[in-house]
Amino acid sequence: MKQTGLLAAVAAFTMMATAVNADTIGFSSPNFDDNFQTALREAAKSRAEELGHSIQIEDAREDVGMQLSQIQNFIASDVAAIIVAPVSAAATPQITKMAEAADIPLIYVNRRPADLDALGEKAAFVGSDETWSGTLEAFEVCKQAAGTGKAVMLMGILSNEAAVTRSEDVREVLKLSMCNGIELVAEQEAKWQRTEANNVVSNWLSSGLEFDIVFANNDEMALGAVQALKAAGVSMDDVLVAGVDATDDALASLGKNELDVTVFQNAKGQATGSVDAAVKAMNGEALPNWINIPFELVTQDNLKSYMSQ
Structure with missing residues (x-):
């Protein structure tokens, strides 16, 4: 028993x-x-x-x-x-x-x-601490651009804390003396999406807007910018494109000298x-x-x- x-x-x-x-x-x-x-x-x-x-x-x-x-x-x-x-x-x-x-x-x-x-x-x-994502991205771009250029920024959905913080990080870094030759000439929400970013950048290009730096709140939007720039015949040697996340697609693009900067989000x-x-x-x-x-x-x-x- x-x-x-x-x-x-x-x-x-x-x-x-x-x-x-x-x-x-x-x-x-x-x-x-x-x-x-x-x-x-x-x-x-x-x-x-x-x-x-x-x-x-x-x-x-x-x-x-x-x-x-x-x-x-x-x-x-x-x-x-x-x-x-x-x-x-x-x-x-x-x-x-x-x-x-x-x-x-x-x-x-x-x-x-x-x-x-x-x-x-x-x-x-x-x-992750979003204060560092946009800060690392923008600081490196300033360094690679030698502190001069005309920049645009693709933002995520602005009800997301990450989009707001990353965008503000970029603006704050651009106030530094090492970046004071970079002018932010346009910024627009592209909803974190590659297709949306492609459309936004294509519209900027077709409107005659001149820029040689693209800040993106994430890699998907950065890759959309790359697509639009290449479709318009812009040499990727003439523009700096930066994103955040270090996705597989972004790393592959970086390896092909298309994307210039990303930030690894684990x-x-x-x-x-x-x-x-x-x-x-x-x-x-x-x-x-x-x-x-x-x-x-x-x-x-x-x-x-x-x-x-």
Whole structure:
């Protein structure tokens, strides 16, 4: 009888452990069409499965209402934790309150929440300090341009904290004495998208706007600028193009001397960190409000070290 009882206890423990390991993590991505977000969610899926958890990933399509609905559905499904790359920072206080009310751990990833300083013990942000992304980008461009030129800037969706911060970083760097010969002649939102950026730059070129520097808030827009410039017959030797993220496509473009500067944003590091933080919170561990994953400058000089990341 004792052996039977022991076997039953072991079986019960095994079932309980299996149930815990099988806890589902809900993940709301802002945009499946974005290359960086694709790398982020794929790395998160891989990490969750590596740790024995399932992960349900939804596409918010850059729609705040859709993302809020996804959070509500995750809560109704009683997921063990929620990971969110926010569509809009302005919506994060509402998302935080929803998760807190349901007592579900909440991890923001990649895009900084507006209520970062008010996150509780079961919530955290895993991402990079955006102050450095645009700063590193602009400082290197100033250096390569020897402090002179006419520049344009392609901005992401301006409801995103990253777009606002990266754009302001560029403007602030251009105020430095080493950059005071660079004039920012135009800037426009291109919604993080390659096609949109291609259209914007094509319109600038067709209107006769003269520029030899392109700052882009991300690599997708930088690559769209490269496409437009090449289609217009502009030699890539005559223009500096810079982006942020160090995506595979951007590194390949850098290797072909098209793109000149990018900034490595560690998608795998952010994704892995967000899943690890979610699991810690699921296990009752308190979290810091911010787990920082540093940005790193990428140029021709150190390109090879990033090609396999």
